[in-house]
Amino acid sequence: MLNASQSTFKKSLKIAFKLSLPVLMGYWFLGITYGVLAESMGYSYWYPLSMAVFIFSGSAEFLGLGMLAANFNPLAAASMALVVGARHLFYGVSMLDRYKGMGWRKPFLIFWLTDETFAVNYNAREATATEMLLVSFLDYFYWISGGFMGYMFGSLLKFDIHGLEFVVTAMFTAIFMDQFLKEKELRPAWIGIGCTAVSLFVVGPQYFVIPAMIGILLMLTVFRKKLEPSYFEEVRK
Amino acid sequence: MTSQQQIITIVILAVVTFMTRALPFIIFSAGKSRKKETPKYIQYLGKALPLAVFGMLVVYCLKDVQWLEGSRGIPEILGIAAVVLMHLWRRQLFLSMAVGTAVYMILIRVLV
Numbered sequence: 315m316l317n318a319s320q321s322t323f324k325k326s327l328k329i330a331f332k333l334s335l336p337v338l339m340g341y342w343f344l345g346i347t348y349g350v351l352a353e354s355m356g357y358s359y360w361y362p363l364s365m366a367v368f369i370f371s372g373s374a375e376f377l378g379l380g381m382l383a384a385n386f387n388p389l390a391a392a393s394m395a396l397v398v399g400a401r402h403l404f405y406g407v408s409m410l411d412r413y414k415g416m417g418w419r420k421p422f423l424i425f426w427l428t429d430e431t432f433a434v435n436y437n438a439r440e441a442t443a444t445e446m447l448l449v450s451f452l453d454y455f456y457w458i459s460g461g462f463m464g465y466m467f468g469s470l471l472k473f474d475i476h477g478l479e480f481v482v483t484a485m486f487t488a489i490f491m492d493q494f495l496k497e498k499e500l501r502p503a504w505i506g507i508g509c510t511a512v513s514l515f516v517v518g519p520q521y522f523v524i525p526a527m528i529g530i531l532l533m534l535t536v537f538r539k540k541l542e543p544s545y546f547e548e549v550r551k
Numbered sequence: 552m553t554s555q556q557q558i559i560t561i562v563i564l565a566v567v568t569f570m571t572r573a574l575p576f577i578i579f580s581a582g583k584s585r586k587k588e589t590p591k592y593i594q595y596l597g598k599a600l601p602l603a604v605f606g607m608l609v610v611y612c613l614k615d616v617q618w619l620e621g622s623r624g625i626p627e628i629l630g631i632a633a634v635v636l637m638h639l640w641r642r643q644l645f646l647s648m649a650v651g652t653a654v655y656m657i658l659i660r661v662l663v
Binding site: 335336361368369370374375377378381382384385386388391392395396399400401402403404405406407409410411414420424425427429433436476477478480481482483484486487488489490491492493494497499500502503504505507509510514519522523526527530531534538541542545546 | 552553556557559560561562563564565567568569570571572573574575576579580589592593594595596597598599600601602603604605606607608609610611612613614615626627630631634635638639642644645647648649651652655656659660
């Protein structure tokens with residue numbers, strides 16, 4: 315009995331590791347960059363480490379490195395965290411169904427819900443609860459270990475890995491294509507790309523995400539009557 | 552900033568970031584105690600949003616591209632195009648990612 319559950323766990327770990335491999339590459343690259351930057355700014359190791367452990371959001375942590383060196387401004391910290399974290403709201407809404415009935419795993423799945431974890435877990439339609447939890451945990455581990463390596467050994471890096479960060483863009487694009495080829499209703503894809511591109515062009519790179527999200531919500535709401543049937547009438551057979 | 556203020560800053564970042572992740576689950580989770588169904592509108596968003604969000608994420612990755620200087624976003628666009636084409640052809644996640652990343656890494660070294 316014990317052996318059986320052990321071997322299913324091993325199998326889940328294997329599946330989760332395979333699913334999380336793209337994130338391993340991306341997070342080690344970004345994590346190392348984060349560690350190198352933290353070290354070069356003169357922080358003692360526990361600042362970048364505690365941010366990686368307790369915040370676990372690359373964009374908020376990079377911002378944090380800048381904030382900790384500046385004047386104390388809790389309101390600015392809160393509002394910046396809200397601006398860069400707002401996109402998580404969409405991941406939560408998209409995962410409401412998948413993360414239902416997760417019991418004790420749920421708080422962890424929620425805390426570990428990054429862009430990349432969302433992308434991998436959402437795309438892995440057949441993944442079990444344990445596999446999704448392990449993917450989330452592995453991603454967390456990759457990020458922290460990447461930061462650690464960057465902080466400790468970043469200055470020793472000799473080989474040129476410049477440009478490897480594109481692996482994250484490539485992963486989102488590949489998963490986008492995966493979903494695009496699976497779905498019948500493709501208009502949300504154009505809405506997402508269009509609203510974000512327009513917002514980036516109009517608002518600029520610093521604050522474009524929230525206007526883009528509002529645009530997407532508005533469009534999806536306006537076209538609800540047209541889009542909704544494809545999700546609830548034919549699918550439920 | 553004193554170290555106390557630094558700790559407070561980290562706590563604020565951690566709490567707000569966690570709230571952005573947890574809020575949808577807190578508001579809409581149909582817990583056993585509350586027998587509320589998730590509102591139909593939110594269910595609809597849960598279905599329609601993901602594809603829009605993946606589109607958003609791809610564009611999000613292009614936020615720091617300088618379109619008028621340097622390599623003018625050519626490596627990024629061709630890298631993404633390579634992923635799309637590879638995926639249409641073979642539909643293997645790793646293959647598409649590897650080819651796209653290779654295309655990008657070569658182009659940023661060639662186009663300076």
